[in-house]
Structure formats: C-alpha cells, structure tokens
Amino acid sequence: MRKHVYRWFEQHVWAGDAILGVLMLVALVFSGADLRYSDAEVFPLLVLSAGPVFLRRSATRSAVTMAIALLGLNVLLVGEATAAVVLAPLMVHAAVAYTSGRFWGRFALAAGLLGSVAAPLRWGYRSTDNGTLTIAIGLCAVVVIAAFVIGERQRDRVEFQAEQLRVLDERSAMLAAERDQRARIAASTERTRIARELHDIVAHSLSVVIVQADGAAAAAAARPELAVSVLHTIADTGREALAEMRRLVGVLRAGDVPGSAPTGYAPAQGVADLPALIEQVRQTGVAVSMTLSGDRIALPAGLGLTIYRLVQEALTNVLKHAGPVATASVALEYRPGVVEISVTDDGRGGASEPGFGHGLLGMRERVWLQGGRLAVGPRTGGGYRVHASFPLQSNASGNASGYSSGNASGASR
Numbered sequence: 001m002r003k004h005v006y007r008w009f010e011q012h013v014w015a016g017d018a019i020l021g022v023l024m025l026v027a028l029v030f031s032g033a034d035l036r037y038s039d040a041e042v043f044p045l046l047v048l049s050a051g052p053v054f055l056r057r058s059a060t061r062s063a064v065t066m067a068i069a070l071l072g073l074n075v076l077l078v079g080e081a082t083a084a085v086v087l088a089p090l091m092v093h094a095a096v097a098y099t100s101g102r103f104w105g106r107f108a109l110a111a112g113l114l115g116s117v118a119a120p121l122r123w124g125y126r127s128t129d130n131g132t133l134t135i136a137i138g139l140c141a142v143v144v145i146a147a148f149v150i151g152e153r154q155r156d157r158v159e160f161q162a163e164q165l166r167v168l169d170e171r172s173a174m175l176a177a178e179r180d181q182r183a184r185i186a187a188s189t190e191r192t193r194i195a196r197e198l199h200d201i202v203a204h205s206l207s208v209v210i211v212q213a214d215g216a217a218a219a220a221a222a223r224p225e226l227a228v229s230v231l232h233t234i235a236d237t238g239r240e241a242l243a244e245m246r247r248l249v250g251v252l253r254a255g256d257v258p259g260s261a262p263t264g265y266a267p268a269q270g271v272a273d274l275p276a277l278i279e280q281v282r283q284t285g286v287a288v289s290m291t292l293s294g295d296r297i298a299l300p301a302g303l304g305l306t307i308y309r310l311v312q313e314a315l316t317n318v319l320k321h322a323g324p325v326a327t328a329s330v331a332l333e334y335r336p337g338v339v340e341i342s343v344t345d346d347g348r349g350g351a352s353e354p355g356f357g358h359g360l361l362g363m364r365e366r367v368w369l370q371g372g373r374l375a376v377g378p379r380t381g382g383g384y385r386v387h388a389s390f391p392l393q394s395n396a397s398g399n400a401s402g403y404s405s406g407n408a409s410g411a412s413r
C-alpha cells in the first residue's frame with residue numbers, strides 16, 4: 001500500500017501537493033481558531049502559510065522563497081508556535097530534493113537553522129530557563145537537519161536511478177549498434193558468397209558456350225553435322241547453368257522463411273562431379289586429363305564444393321586465356337590429414353600473367369574459409385598453375401560418396 005501511495009504522489013505532482021496543501025490549510029485554520037487569533041493581519045498570514053505547500057514540487061524555488069518570507073512574518077507577528085512551523089522542514093526537504101544543484105538546499109537549511117534559533121527566542125522560551133531554551137532550539141534544529149538528510153537521500157536515490165537508466169540506455173544503444181553491425185557484416189558476407197557462386201557459375205558456363213559457339217560458327221560452312229553437335233553441347237551447358245542458378249536462388253529464398261529448406265533442386269557439386277566438369281571442358285576442344293592418388297575419403301560438403309569451384313574457375317581461365325592448343329591437367333591427391341588439388345596448363349595466353357580479377361579473389365576467399373592455402377602463378381617454361389591444400393579432420397574416413405574408381409579412371413588419360 002505504501003509503495004502504491006508513493007508512486008501515486010510521484011506521478012501526480014499537482015494533485016499530491018494539492019492534498020498536502022489542503023491538509024496544511026485545515027491545520028492552520030484550526031490552529032488559528034484555537035489560539036483565538038482574531039487580528040486581521042495574523043489570521044490571513046497563517047492561512048497563506050499553506051501556499052508554498054501547493055508549489056513545493058512544481059515551482060520549488062518560488063515556494064522556498066515564499067515560505068522563508070511567511071515563516072519570518074510568523075515569527076515576528078505570532079507570539080506562539082503554530083502549525084505553520086511544519087512548513088520549515090517541508091520546504092527544506094523540497095529545496096534539497098526537487099531543485100537542480102545544491103545551492104537552494106543549503107540556502108533552505110541555513111534559513112531553517114536560523115529560524116530554529118530565532119523562533120524559540122521569540123516565543124518566550126528565553127524567559128524560563130536555559131535548559132528549556134536549549135531543548136527547544138535543539139528540537140527545531142534536529143527536525144530541520146533531518147528534513148535536509150532525508151531530502152539528500154531521496155535526491156541521491158533519484159540521481160542513482162537516473163544514472164542507471166542512462167547506463168541502460170547506453171547499453172541498449174551499444175547492443176543495437178552491435179546488432180546492426182553484425183547484420184551488416186552478415187549481409188556483406190552473404191553478398192560475397194553469392195558473388196562467388198554467381199561468378200563461378202556464369203563465368204564457366206558462358207566461357208564454354210562462347211568457345212562452343214565460335215567452333216560451331218567455324219564448322220557450320222565446312223561440316224554442318226559438327227555444328228549440330230556443338231549446338232547440343234551449348235544447350236546442355238545452358239541447362240546446367242540454369243539448374244545451378246535455380247539451386248542457388250532456391251537456397252536464398254529458403255533462407256527468408258524460418259524453418260524452410262530448398263526442395264526440388266540438385267545438391268551442391270562436389271568432388272564426385274569433377275569428371276562431368278572435365279568432360280564438359282573437353283567438348284570445347286581443350287585436352288584435359290585428371291589423376292587421382294591416395295586413399296579417397298569422404299569430404300565435407302563445403303570442402304567438396306570448394307574443390308569443385310576451384311577446378312571450375314581454373315579451367316575457365318584455361319578456356320579464356322591459355323590459347324586454342326593448350327592442354328590442362330587436374331591432379332587430386334589424398335594424403336594423411338591433407339587433400340591437395342592442382343590445375344596446370346601449358347598455354348601461352350593471358351593465363352601466364354598473374355591476375356587480380358574476381359575469379360582469383362573468389363578462389364582465395366573459398367580456400368581461406370576452408371582453412372586451406374592457395375598458390376597461383378605462372379609455371380617455369382610457360383603455362384599457369386593453381387595449387388591448393390586443405391587440412392582434413394582426423395576422423396574423416398571411408399570412400400568418397402558418389403565417386404567410384406570407374407569415374408576416376410575414366411576421367412584420367
């Protein structure tokens with residue numbers, strides 16, 4: 001009940017002070033009637049002493065100034081203690097608790113202590129004995145000081161709560177900023193991943209299509225039957241690229257719906273899909289061989305996709321830069337704790353020059369995400385080499401899923 005009452009008085013400043021002001025007014029009226037103050041100057045003064053109570057929180061400085069003036073007149077004009085003396089501790093408390101800074105609280109305390117001495121002297125306690133006068137002054141001073149201490153504690157509590165709220169606001173702002181930063185980092189990471197996938201899919205497929213289209217155009221006049229076969233290859237390559245794009249879009253769309261998963265799309269490529277990739281490049285006229293060494297083990301899906309994209313990008317560069325008569329070789333080696341992939345060519349084109357395009361950047365990002373190392377650069381005597389090594393988990397074992405020895409031998413030559 002007490003907490004609810006305090007909360008109500010804190011939330012309703014005018015109404016709470018009005019209640020206290022009315023109670024003070026009633027006390028002063030009855031006090032004046034009981035003391036039979038019929039003097040027209042004294043009774044209105046007692047009634048006006050309730051005024052500062054109405055303003056103690058809404059206009060505290062004005063209320064303190066008014067209270068000091070009214071209490072001073074009470075001491076001068078009234079020869080006895082009245083209910084107006086309650087105004088002194090109330091105003092000291094209000095000056096400390098409800099004003100900014102420390103001046104008004106100390107000013108009200110000084111005025112209250114001065115009144116604690118002047119009032120007993122004016123009320124005749126001096127005419128009895130020194131003990132009674134000392135007790136009267138001491139009681140008045142103790143009441144004023146107690147009001148000052150209570151006001152200080154209330155002020156400190158309010159300031160502490162305000163500081164706590166400020167700290168909580170700052171912490172909330174920091175958490176919101178951190179959340180926004182994480183969201184931006186996540187969005188940037190996702191954009192980078194999408195850019196890698198799009199580059200690998202589109203660049204490789206378009207490179208194959210362009211090479212095949214050039215061959216079809218050249219063969220159309222002399223050997224039309226070859227052009228038909230090449231056009232079929234172009235169509236197949238386009239369908240594969242479209243399927244990969246659909247798979248990528250399916251993954252992205254599924255991420256927008258909580259708990260959803262892409263359905264109806266082929267799984268991500270891995271080591272088992274390298275023979276098909278190499279065969280696709282061979283159909284463009286580039287001689288590509290593949291060798292596999294070591295005991296094959298099941299690779300994580302992410303690592304398998306990284307190796308596939310690495311070979312895909314390297315062979316795409318062979319198609320674009322190595323020249324029309326270049327040959328390439330792909331070597332996949334399983335060693336204890338490590339799997340290595342190398343793609344080399346003997347071309348004389350732009351592949352012999354170190355590159356800094358999106359393809360090389362995508363290679364480095366993919367290899368770095370898998371904890372591997374990448375080395376790219378021209379070979380001695382011509383050509384270009386892409387080599388990456390990846391650490392393997394110690395518990396990786398078993399044959400690679402979907403990658404049979406027949407696939408490996410059929411892809412090698």
